Structure formats: structure tokens, C-alpha cells
Amino acid sequence: MLDRIRELQKEIEERVVQSAEELEELRIKYLSKKGEISKLIEDFRNVSADQKKEIGAAVNTLKNFALDKIRVLKEGLEEQTTESRKIDLTLPGDPMKAGSRHPISIVKNEMLDIFKRLGFVVSEGPEIEDDWHVFSALNFPEEHPARDMQDTFFITRNPDVLLRTHTSSVQVHDMETMQPPIRTVTPGRVFRNEAISYRAHCMFHQIEGLYIDENVSFADLKQTLLFFAKELFGEKTEIRMRPSYFPFTEPSAEVDVSCSICGGKGCNVCKYTGWLEILGCGMVDPNVLEASGIDSKKYTGFAFGMGIERIAMLKFGINDLRLYFENDVRFLNQFEAAN
């Protein structure tokens, strides 16, 4: 019987376990009611009296040994699981891929920064507007074709509710709420009922500028736009102004910049003219100033407006307007990473 005890002790000593289930199996095999050690205790009854003391002690030692071993194995398992759960804060983090900024945002920010350097402040207004802010206050006669259903999205139930077709509406809000000197730039989305193609969309972005003070002249307008064009397209850029018409400005002009792609020599982007049309502008019509409660005898002002998509197209060589709004990451990934 002593041999059997030694054998079992050796077996138990050599056992390793990987899981709580294996440990339980081990306990059942040796320590349960039908386990090996219980069997020994049963056999103990048949041991002769002179051996009882020695064998009894050996069985006891074996039992304690088994209990100890199970306790040690159990502690080992517990340690392993907490060990694997511990977080090592010194490990480098998983790299997170930053998205890229949308080309419209990149160009918008660049344009706003140029005007901010000249002392303009950014002002924004609602995209859903009323007739007054989009048309009437801007000197659009009742029958003006720009109010036509073809250009403007109206709400059928209430023709006084519409999506703004230009951000000049924000300038009306500014004139109504601010006192001259007013110097604002207004970026934002505008909406026109146009068929979508590579060069037209029903939604696009504009930046408009407004400057109202005493003695503001056309020369101030020209110099502001020349500075803007040089900052945006490079020092060599020139501008030219052509007479135009807007209901809210008088006189009005359209502004071209020398083609930034061919340097004015002529290419397919500028249609071999050397010039690119980028914005509309003019001196604010006195009727517009008066409609918003500004004394047109005392104050004069200029305004200008341009599409951001068109300028981004020129800056990045983008040839299809629809790319801006399709959210194709292969297109978007090509621009400066956001940070």
C-alpha cells in the first residue's frame, strides 16, 4: 500500500492544468468520494494493526499534498486570467487614420482667411429664407425672372418660404442688425433649381462680401478684389472688370482673373482667352441700403459674391462639379488631412 501511495503522490506532483475544467477533473479523480484517495482510506480498514500508524500518516500526508497542489494550481489559473486582462499603458496605441478635409472646406477657409486679414468678420445666416431677405430687400422687382420657379425652390404651401439662392440674404440680415461700418464675409450653401451636370448643381456654396462705411468707393472694391486674387492665385495674378447687372448693385461688374493654369497664355481651362470669370460685384444700390434702414446719403458700400466650387475647381484642377457631393473616398482622400 505504501507503494501505491508513493505512486499517487508522484502522479499528482507531475500534473499541470490549463483550465478550471481540468482542475476540477483532477480534484474528482483524487479527492472525490470515489476518488483514488478515498479508495485508499477505505482500504485502510484492512491494514494490519502494526502498520496502521505508518500507513495512516502516509495517507494523510498524501491527502494534504493533493489539497495543497489543487490550491496552488487554482491560484496559478487565477493569476493567468488577471495577467491577461491587465492593460499595458506603455504599448503604442493603434494608429487611427485621420480623414481628409473636403476640398470645399479647404478653399473656403483659405478664402475667408484672406478677407479676415483685411478686417472682414465672418457672418452666417439661415438656408431657409423668406422672399424679403432673398429678393425684395435686394431690389428685385416683383416680376424679376430670378424669382421664377425655375431658379428658386419654393414651398408650395407658402411661397414666402424658400431656399436661399444666394448668400446676399445674409447681408440683408447684417444690414438690418448692424450699424456701419459693416465689413462681413458670408460663406454658405445656396440652392437653385438646376439640372445636375458636370458644371451645374442644385446645391453649391458661395462666399459673399459686404463693406459699408462713409466714403467707400469703387476703387476700394477693386483694390480689395485685386489683393484677394493675388493672395489666392499668386502674386502675378491680374484682374479685369467687365460691366454687368445685378438688381442690388449699381454700377455692377463681373471680375475675371488671369488664368492660373496657363498664366494668361491661353489653355483649354480658360478656353484660350487667358481669363477666368470668378465673381460678381458692385456698389450697393442706395435702394438696398434704405430698405434695411441705412442712410444712403451718409453711407456707401460695395458687395461681391462668388462660388466656392468654381474656385476649388481652378485651384485643384477638378473637372466635374458632381465629384464634390458624391462622397467617393478615392476623390476625397487626395486632399489635405484634417488635424
Ligand code: PHE
Ligand atoms: N448674389 C450674386 C449671385 O449670387 C453675386 C453678387 C453678390 C453680385 C454681391 C454682386 C454683389 O450671383
